[in-house]
Amino acid sequence: MSESLYFKKHVFFCMNERDDGRSCCAHRGAQAAQEHAKRRIKQLDQNGAGKIRINKAxxxxxxxxxxVLVVYPxxxxxxxxxQSDIDEIIEVDLIGGGVVERLKV
Incomplete structure (x- = not known):
């Protein structure tokens, strides 16, 4: 397996936390969403080499x-x-290969 294709999909959840009062992902549930996605991918046996990786960024x-989160490649x-939005992203994009148009930014 080529190093550039080690994961079929690689997901990065923004975990940025601002302390100056401006909006940030950390204050909008990013930690819980990332943890849910990681658990769900493991439950579906989709984690690991050649499969899907859920990361914090x-x-x-x-x-x-x-x-926000971004899915590569x-x-x-x-x-x-x-969590239902996260589940839809997992089902439609990460596993199904489609795009969840209503959640795209």
């Missing part, structure tokens, strides 16, 4: 659209409100 510079950016 520092500032992704899109807090105004937040909370295709570079699709999503926002979300709750």
């Amino acid at each position: 520092g500032c992704l510079d899109r807090c105004d659209d937040g909370p 295709q570079g699709t950016w999503y926002t979300y409100v709750d």
Whole structure:
């Protein structure tokens, strides 16, 4: 397996926390969403080499659209409100290979 294709999909959740009163992903449930996604991917046996990796990221510079996550290699950016949005991203994009248009930013 080529190093550049180690994961079929790689998901980065912005976890940025601002302390100056401006909006940020950390204050909009990013930690809980990332933990939920990680648990769900493991439950579905989709984690690990050749499969899906869920990661935390520092500032992704899109807090105004937040909370946000980005899926690579295709570079699709999503926002979300709750766990059902995360579940839809997992089902439609990460596993199904589609795009959740209503959540794209």
